Amino acid sequence: MKDVAARAGVGLKTVSRVVNAEPGVTPDTERRVQEAIESLGFRRNDSARVLRKGRTASIGLVLEDLADPFYGPLSRAVEEVARAHGALLINGSSAEDPGREQELVLALCARRVDGLIVIPAGDDHRYLEPEIKAGVATVFVDRPAGRIEADAVLSDSFGGARSGAAHLIAHGHRRIAFIGDQPRIHTAAERLRGYRAAMADAGLAIDDSWVSLGSTAPERVRDAVAAMLAAPEPVTAILAGNNRVTVTVVRHLAACERPVALVGFDDIELADLLGITVIAQDAAALGRTAAERLFRRLDGVSEAPRQVTLDTALIPRGSGEIPPAG
Amino acid sequence: MKDVAARAGVGLKTVSRVVNAEPGVTPDTERRVQEAIESLGFRRNDSARVLRKGRTASIGLVLEDLADPFYGPLSRAVEEVARAHGALLINGSSAEDPGREQELVLALCARRVDGLIVIPAGDDHRYLEPEIKAGVATVFVDRPAGRIEADAVLSDSFGGARSGAAHLIAHGHRRIAFIGDQPRIHTAAERLRGYRAAMADAGLAIDDSWVSLGSTAPERVRDAVAAMLAAPEPVTAILAGNNRVTVTVVRHLAACERPVALVGFDDIELADLLGITVIAQDAAALGRTAAERLFRRLDGVSEAPRQVTLDTALIPRGSGEIPPAG
DNA sequence: ATGAAAGCGCTAACAG
DNA sequence: CTGTTAGCGCTTTCAT
Numbered sequence: 001m002k003d004v005a006a007r008a009g010v011g012l013k014t015v016s017r018v019v020n021a022e023p024g025v026t027p028d029t030e031r032r033v034q035e036a037i038e039s040l041g042f043r044r045n046d047s048a049r050v051l052r053k054g055r056t057a058s059i060g061l062v063l064e065d066l067a068d069p070f071y072g073p074l075s076r077a078v079e080e081v082a083r084a085h086g087a088l089l090i091n092g093s094s095a096e097d098p099g100r101e102q103e104l105v106l107a108l109c110a111r112r113v114d115g116l117i118v119i120p121a122g123d124d125h126r127y128l129e130p131e132i133k134a135g136v137a138t139v140f141v142d143r144p145a146g147r148i149e150a151d152a153v154l155s156d157s158f159g160g161a162r163s164g165a166a167h168l169i170a171h172g173h174r175r176i177a178f179i180g181d182q183p184r185i186h187t188a189a190e191r192l193r194g195y196r197a198a199m200a201d202a203g204l205a206i207d208d209s210w211v212s213l214g215s216t217a218p219e220r221v222r223d224a225v226a227a228m229l230a231a232p233e234p235v236t237a238i239l240a241g242n243n244r245v246t247v248t249v250v251r252h253l254a255a256c257e258r259p260v261a262l263v264g265f266d267d268i269e270l271a272d273l274l275g276i277t278v279i280a281q282d283a284a285a286l287g288r289t290a291a292e293r294l295f296r297r298l299d300g301v302s303e304a305p306r307q308v309t310l311d312t313a314l315i316p317r318g319s320g321e322i323p324p325a326g
Numbered sequence: 327m328k329d330v331a332a333r334a335g336v337g338l339k340t341v342s343r344v345v346n347a348e349p350g351v352t353p354d355t356e357r358r359v360q361e362a363i364e365s366l367g368f369r370r371n372d373s374a375r376v377l378r379k380g381r382t383a384s385i386g387l388v389l390e391d392l393a394d395p396f397y398g399p400l401s402r403a404v405e406e407v408a409r410a411h412g413a414l415l416i417n418g419s420s421a422e423d424p425g426r427e428q429e430l431v432l433a434l435c436a437r438r439v440d441g442l443i444v445i446p447a448g449d450d451h452r453y454l455e456p457e458i459k460a461g462v463a464t465v466f467v468d469r470p471a472g473r474i475e476a477d478a479v480l481s482d483s484f485g486g487a488r489s490g491a492a493h494l495i496a497h498g499h500r501r502i503a504f505i506g507d508q509p510r511i512h513t514a515a516e517r518l519r520g521y522r523a524a525m526a527d528a529g530l531a532i533d534d535s536w537v538s539l540g541s542t543a544p545e546r547v548r549d550a551v552a553a554m555l556a557a558p559e560p561v562t563a564i565l566a567g568n569n570r571v572t573v574t575v576v577r578h579l580a581a582c583e584r585p586v587a588l589v590g591f592d593d594i595e596l597a598d599l600l601g602i603t604v605i606a607q608d609a610a611a612l613g614r615t616a617a618e619r620l621f622r623r624l625d626g627v628s629e630a631p632r633q634v635t636l637d638t639a640l641i642p643r644g645s646g647e648i649p650p651a652g
Numbered sequence: 653a654t655g656a657a658a659g660c661g662c663t664a665a666c667a668g
Numbered sequence: 669c670t671g672t673t674a675g676c677g678c679t680t681t682c683a684t
Binding site for chain 1: 367
């Protein structure tokens, strides 16, 4: 910039004015500066700008795994809102590891992102307190923050699971399984709670062997399904706790002679063709809502942290309407 | 940092040494500094650091759409490599708009990312020349750069499409359609070329009505398929040019009484259950290879720009082995 | 082993 | 309308 000023024979500030399209420059000098910029191939160094202005015009998004089809649309939605506000998006995958989540979040804070959207892996976010106090706006998505007060945008996991289970009950099922993610994950716990509530509503007792929580690795889920179906009084329907589980269950049931009803949490591409009944949440809306909330905070709106819950929708496609076998 | 120094009663540089774990500090003073850091909740401002050091430890990834299931795994793979090198990932979606691509790329350059991985939307990247000359390492993925020399990591679109078409021919088809993306997109053009090559290899003439290129919007694709199947001598097989096209074609064929063979480019989740034969490319390998190449350049290795091509794999699952109808 | 001073590239606050 | 000065928070250089 110094060079540009020298070359154009003007002061430093004048160049700055031109670069930032600030008023107060004669068309003539502006032209001279522009020429100097062109010929020197000058481009403003945003790092220096950030240092001076205190705002980076970038926000961080920490999620579980960008390769998961649920998070792609969410991330894209966040990006669109950020773009509308002139901000860039830095994202990182925690791989469901609390340590890695913290590492990522703190790295983003060190870069002085203006705001942070976090899909938490851990359940204790007190490490974020100093950062939030220092002015980093933070919104949690999909799962609430642990041990601190913060904005959160969630799907109605409890209600969704409850309606899914109720749907199966309404179609005559009595022995219904729930296969979910690790219970420490908030959504998994909520969905389990929804399942239990629906069963209780119908006056149905739950056999312990019908509930299986743990890793969503295909082997684990496959074994769980196999065990449930091999029991003397096997379950006649399955409520799958998330998209990974649903996929594995579908694969397993396809190779299974006995018809078993299935309702999956989260919609999946091509689920329509496979006739899979699902409880759909709107990943893009989740991301959009969170990002909008974040930017509202960045614009200086200060209200108490609030939790927003988005509805889910049960989409019947066949698999959830199969009557009980036997 | 100034505050920390004051509080610990040491010089600025000593704090810097402690923060960066540089040698030359007595354990005792180090402890004092650590205490000051703790109590002040100090965290290094990376923006300032960047300004001084000239490296941001971040790389940019510009792709078409993060919500597309093809790019999620690619992005994640890039992220993992970046993480191994201590860098963060900033990504942006061009929405297949060359102007937006350029805008994003230049914004990333202004932030002084150390390197750039680009899945180009446009076909003229001369705007990048000054940046590359200024030291921004750049690797193109999925599609080559336009009008400049640069590293590129590609899938073998030509070979993949050729083998897909050959597969259909081997199963007795003679009237085979190709439905692809806009021809200005390199992969679309290459796949079309592969299709033509396979037909030529088999001595089959191609009727113009069998080829349809354009937007991958469901309506456009649906209409194209409908027109082809309504012809007096309809095609008996379809080669779909990418994952979006495949999905739409599958939906349409599912509602169709006449059996039509299908081979899709790109694997899709649950394609195994639907029995869709595909030409699979390894999105994660694409991302990983590109990122590794980028970091090799950042580590100072300077060789001539090179184009790497990764193989594709034809996975027969049923839809591609349907014999010709009639 | 430690610190003082200079400066990375930019912008805010004042002059002129 | 334009330029000068100071300083954002850090690292580098060179003394001490």
